[in-house]
Amino acid sequence: MRPLHALIDTQALRHNYRLACQAAPHSRALAVLKANAYGHGALECARALSDLAPAFGVASIEEAQALREGGIEQPIVLLEGFFEADELEWIAAQGVTCVIHSEWQLEALASAQVTQPIAVWLKCDSGMHRLGFVPDEVPDVWKRLGDMTAVGERVLMTHFATADQQESALFGHQLATVERLRQALGQPPVCWANSPATLSHPAAHGDWVRPGIMLYGADPLPRANDLSTELQPVMTLESRLIAVRELGAGEPIGYGSRYVTEQPVRVGVVACGYGDGYDRHAIDGTPVLVEGARTCVVGRVSMDMLIVDITELPEADVGARVTLWGRGPNGAILPVNEVAACCDTISYTLLTGVTARVPRRMLSST
16 A cells, blocks of 8 residues: 555644634634645544534535534534525525625525525625625625524624734734724624634634634744644654665756756655645755654655655665654654745645545544
8 A cells, every 4th residue: 555644633633723712712713624624634623623613614515515414513604605596495404604795695695485594604805805795885784684584693704814914004904994893783793813813813803713724733823923833733744765766976866857966865765746735846955754854855746756865864764754744753843834835835735735545544532
């Protein structure tokens, strides 16, 4: 069997969820499981958090259906709302909460014949300009929703574009905008904070917070704070050396001969490549751990393999464990953010990009 797998540490997942609750002690924490729990396995993560999280967030009805079919009974919030009006019957029957962001959704709700009212989260576009009603529209939309027989509980929400920037003028503008709306609407329940706001902006916490990437142990802040340094990696992408080569000076390595040895080296071939989700843009020097010892990628990443320098690791041989990111066998941690920086991307793309051919192995949460 190919030695590549993604180890999912549900103890770390639970730790990170508790950290979100610690960061926002007066808020409820919606555990965001969209995109297959950021590549970690949505149903398995939901089960691991089922005794902690009061609700889960997903992006689509298909993701919600998978959780319901897997036995998850907690409220589920559709963070992009419904995509077609005929989804409303299932949403109502299953007690799923729906984000409302567009006029056509209001019209669909107004004419919906459902068995029970649907809880809705009204999205205000306070400055990101992606989804939502502009602030001037919100009071009227809020009232229209309140007058609809198909609508139950209402929550006001927004999404911050720059919550990871401590001195962001836009963040301050967005927060002030939605706080004014909250006051004007009689202080309804609100959900403002994503992961970076949960960790670093207490004023934005509100009734709900929405921890996403932080649940999986990746720091959303460019400069870690006292809370984010306590995050633990949930996914460890691990493989093994499948071949070892000794090369002289002046030898090219990999496609395009991007890397040429300057001196005699010893290299190992790892069973992992871009076909598994490891980014092809990884530069020479991208860190990896071999049996917990730090070394680096040399040469361009192939579809199924990559090559690492083991010149300074004489004990490393075929079968040695290789940590592409996460926790090494000796406890050493290689942050996914560090790998992402060497690929000119972000942790989100690496974690969600791990492909289906990589087995996920869940570690016990007890």
